[in-house]
Amino acid sequence: MQHNNYKTVKATNGDMIEYEIKSFDLGMKDVHFSSDNKHVVAFYRTRSDYLRKRLENLIYKYNPTSHSEAGTYWENLFLWPTHIIDDKRLGYVVPVYPKHFFFTAGFNRNKEKNGRWFSSPKLRKMLDPSERGDWRGYMNICILISRAIRRMHSIGLTHSDLSYNNVLIDPKGGHACILNFDEFIVPGEHPLEVIGTPDFIAPEVLQTMKYPFKDIRRKYPSIRTDRYALAVLNYELLLCRHPLRGGKKHDLDPAIDERLMMGERALFIEHPADTSNRPEEKPPAYMPWIDVEKIPYTICGPYLKELFDKVFIDGLHNPHERPYADAWEEALIKTVDLLQPCGDSSCEQKWFLFDNSTKPKCPFCGWEFTGQLPIEGSYKEESCSDELYL
Amino acid sequence: MKKLPVYILLETCGGLTGGPQRCVQNALHMMTLFLKGDQHAVNTVYLSIISYNSYAEQVVPLTDLSSFDVPKIIGHGTIALGEAIKLLYEKIDTEINDNYCAPLVFIVTYRGVSTDNWQPAAIELMKRKYFAITFFAGFQGDPDVFRHYTDMIIRIQYANADLYNALFYWITEIIIDYSKNLSLELEEVVDLHKYLPPNELEIISIR
The missing domain is CATH 1.10.510.10 (Transferase(Phosphotransferase) domain 1)
Incomplete structure (x- = not known):
C-alpha cells in the first residue's frame, strides 16, 4: 500500500510498519525512516534463510529487551531490533538513536x-x-x-x-x-x-x-x-x-x-x-x-x-x-565509590580516586586536598553483586 | 578487493602561515586518526600528499594507512598549481595499477588561484579517470581555475579551526564510506551527490 511518500509493510508478527520511500545506502542494506521518525527500517540487499534465522534468534530467543521486568532498562543500552519484515525483501525495524x-x-x-x-x-x-x-x-x-x-x-x-x-x-x-x-x-x-x-x-x-x-x-x-x-x-x-x-x-x-x-x-x-x-x-x-x-x-x-x-x-x-x-x-x-571531587574548578576531569594517602592529589591537575576526609569501608570480602544481576 | 588511492593536494603558499597552517595540520591529524581506526579504511586506503607553493612536491608517496604519517605543513612562496596538477597525473600514471580503483582527489586550496600556467596540465589530467573535489577557504579563490577538471567546488566561509575540522571530517566520511563499499565489494562508482556536504560547507559548483 502506498500513500504519498510512505509505504506500508506487514512485519512477521502482524504489526503494520509505515516507512518513507526515500532510502539511504548503508553498506549491504537500504535504510528508511519510519513515518513516526522513531524507528529505522533496514532491508538487506539479498535475502537468505540464514539471515532470516539470525534475525529470529536475535529478536525472539536472545533478546535482553524482551525481559518482562528489566527489558526497558536494556532497551537503553542496546538498540535492539523490534520487528522482522519478510515481504519480498528481508529486513528489520530498529529504534533510531536517541x-x-x-x-x-x-x-x-x-x-x-x-x-x-x-x-x-x-x-x-x-x-x-x-x-x-x-x-x-x-x-x-x-x-x-x-x-x-x-x-x-x-x-x-x-x-x-x-x-x-x-x-x-x-x-x-x-x-x-x-x-x-x-x-x-x-x-x-x-x-x-x-x-x-x-x-x-x-x-x-x-x-x-x-x-x-x-x-x-x-x-x-x-x-x-x-x-x-x-x-x-x-x-x-x-x-x-x-x-x-x-x-x-x-x-x-x-x-x-x-x-x-x-x-x-x-x-x-x-x-x-x-x-x-x-x-x-x-x-x-x-x-x-x-x-x-x-x-x-x-x-x-x-x-x-x-x-x-x-x-x-x-x-x-x-x-x-x-x-x-x-x-x-x-x-x-x-x-566509583572511591571518587573524590577535585577542588580546582578549572580541572577538566573534576574527579580523581582517593588513594588512601593522607594528602590525596589530583593526578590530572596537581591540586592537593587539605583537611579531613571521612573514610568508610563498605565492601565485604566475598562478592556482593548478586543484587545487580537481572 | 580493490585498493582506494587518495591524493590530497595542499596549497601551502606563504599566506597559509600561522593560524590556517595549524588548522590544516590539526585537521589532517584528525582525519588520519579516524581513518586508522576504521577497519575498512585500514584494509583499502592508500594516501598521498602533494604540497604546492613555489613548486610542487609529493611529500608523501602513495602509502598504505598503517605506514602513513602526517607530514609537517609549512606555508611559504607562491602557488604553482600547474606543477601540482602535472605531478598528480604523473603519479597517477606511475603509482596506480589494476589493483586500485580510480583515485579520489581532494584539492585543499588557500588562495584558490594559480601563479603558473595550469591549463596544459589540467587538459592532461582530464585524460585520466579520477574524482576530485576542490575546497576554497573564504571568499578568495577563482572557480574558473578549477571548474573544468574537478567534480565539485566547496567553500568554507572562514579559515578557522572549526570549519577546517568540519571540512576534513566530511572528507574522512567520504573516504570511509567509499572504502566500506570497496571492502564489501559493492559498486565502485563514486556518486558525489550521495556525499552532499553539511551546511557549513557551501557548494560553489558541482558537475
Missing part, C-alpha cells in the same frame, strides 16, 4: 557521538568543552558498557567487534549504547569472517589471521576476545591511550611493526617488570594522558588495576585469564 547521542555543539554538531571521539586526547580537545565530560562520566560509561556486555555474554551472545566505533557514548549525560547487532554471534553459530577494528583485535586473532578462514589454526572472535576488547575500551576511555601502543619498535616496515606490536609481541606499555614499551614520544597534543609516569594506570584504583593486570599481563596471550565482563562491572562500581 537525541543525547548526537553532538549539540562544536564543528561536529548533529554528528553521532561515536566512541572514537572520546578515546584520543587530540580528538577530545577538538570537541566543544561542553561535550567532553569528566572522569566520573567516563567511569559511569564504562559501567554501562561492561554491564551490557555482561548481559550479552550471560545468554551466550558474542559481540565480535566491540570497539570505540561500535559504541555510542554521551559522557556529559551519562549514556552509552552498544551497536552493530548485525555481527553478534549467536550460540552454535560459526563466527563470521569479521575483520575487527584495529586496536581491539585480540593478539591471538591477529596472529592467526594469516591462515585461511576455517583453518584449524585460526582463532576467531569469541566471548574471550570480547573480554579483551572490553578491557581495551575501558582502558582507552579512562586513560585516553592504548594499552599496547608504546615506544618499542619490532620492525622497520610500519605494517609489520604494527602487526607484531598488537599481536605476537604485544607488551603492556605499563608492564611493571618490562619497561621496553613505555611511550617515548610525548607530543603536546597527547598530554597529559600519554605520560604514564604522571598518569599511571594505578590512578584507576586497586580494583581496576587488578583487572588491567589480568588482561594486559597474564591474559594478553592467555585468553582464559581474561576477566569476565561482570568482574569489570563490579570493579568499576566499587571504584
Whole structure:
C-alpha cells in the first residue's frame, strides 16, 4: 500500500510498519525512516534463510529487551531490533538513536557521538568543552558498557567487534549504547569472517589471521576476545591511550611493526617488570594522558588495576585469564565509590580516586586536598553483586 | 578487493602561515586518526600528499594507512598549481595499477588561484579517470581555475579551526564510506551527490 511518500509493510508478527520511500545506502542494506521518525527500517540487499534465522534468534530467543521486568532498562543500552519484515525483501525495524547521542555543539554538531571521539586526547580537545565530560562520566560509561556486555555474554551472545566505533557514548549525560547487532554471534553459530577494528583485535586473532578462514589454526572472535576488547575500551576511555601502543619498535616496515606490536609481541606499555614499551614520544597534543609516569594506570584504583593486570599481563596471550565482563562491572562500581571531587574548578576531569594517602592529589591537575576526609569501608570480602544481576 | 588511492593536494603558499597552517595540520591529524581506526579504511586506503607553493612536491608517496604519517605543513612562496596538477597525473600514471580503483582527489586550496600556467596540465589530467573535489577557504579563490577538471567546488566561509575540522571530517566520511563499499565489494562508482556536504560547507559548483 502506498500513500504519498510512505509505504506500508506487514512485519512477521502482524504489526503494520509505515516507512518513507526515500532510502539511504548503508553498506549491504537500504535504510528508511519510519513515518513516526522513531524507528529505522533496514532491508538487506539479498535475502537468505540464514539471515532470516539470525534475525529470529536475535529478536525472539536472545533478546535482553524482551525481559518482562528489566527489558526497558536494556532497551537503553542496546538498540535492539523490534520487528522482522519478510515481504519480498528481508529486513528489520530498529529504534533510531536517541537525541543525547548526537553532538549539540562544536564543528561536529548533529554528528553521532561515536566512541572514537572520546578515546584520543587530540580528538577530545577538538570537541566543544561542553561535550567532553569528566572522569566520573567516563567511569559511569564504562559501567554501562561492561554491564551490557555482561548481559550479552550471560545468554551466550558474542559481540565480535566491540570497539570505540561500535559504541555510542554521551559522557556529559551519562549514556552509552552498544551497536552493530548485525555481527553478534549467536550460540552454535560459526563466527563470521569479521575483520575487527584495529586496536581491539585480540593478539591471538591477529596472529592467526594469516591462515585461511576455517583453518584449524585460526582463532576467531569469541566471548574471550570480547573480554579483551572490553578491557581495551575501558582502558582507552579512562586513560585516553592504548594499552599496547608504546615506544618499542619490532620492525622497520610500519605494517609489520604494527602487526607484531598488537599481536605476537604485544607488551603492556605499563608492564611493571618490562619497561621496553613505555611511550617515548610525548607530543603536546597527547598530554597529559600519554605520560604514564604522571598518569599511571594505578590512578584507576586497586580494583581496576587488578583487572588491567589480568588482561594486559597474564591474559594478553592467555585468553582464559581474561576477566569476565561482570568482574569489570563490579570493579568499576566499587571504584566509583572511591571518587573524590577535585577542588580546582578549572580541572577538566573534576574527579580523581582517593588513594588512601593522607594528602590525596589530583593526578590530572596537581591540586592537593587539605583537611579531613571521612573514610568508610563498605565492601565485604566475598562478592556482593548478586543484587545487580537481572 | 580493490585498493582506494587518495591524493590530497595542499596549497601551502606563504599566506597559509600561522593560524590556517595549524588548522590544516590539526585537521589532517584528525582525519588520519579516524581513518586508522576504521577497519575498512585500514584494509583499502592508500594516501598521498602533494604540497604546492613555489613548486610542487609529493611529500608523501602513495602509502598504505598503517605506514602513513602526517607530514609537517609549512606555508611559504607562491602557488604553482600547474606543477601540482602535472605531478598528480604523473603519479597517477606511475603509482596506480589494476589493483586500485580510480583515485579520489581532494584539492585543499588557500588562495584558490594559480601563479603558473595550469591549463596544459589540467587538459592532461582530464585524460585520466579520477574524482576530485576542490575546497576554497573564504571568499578568495577563482572557480574558473578549477571548474573544468574537478567534480565539485566547496567553500568554507572562514579559515578557522572549526570549519577546517568540519571540512576534513566530511572528507574522512567520504573516504570511509567509499572504502566500506570497496571492502564489501559493492559498486565502485563514486556518486558525489550521495556525499552532499553539511551546511557549513557551501557548494560553489558541482558537475
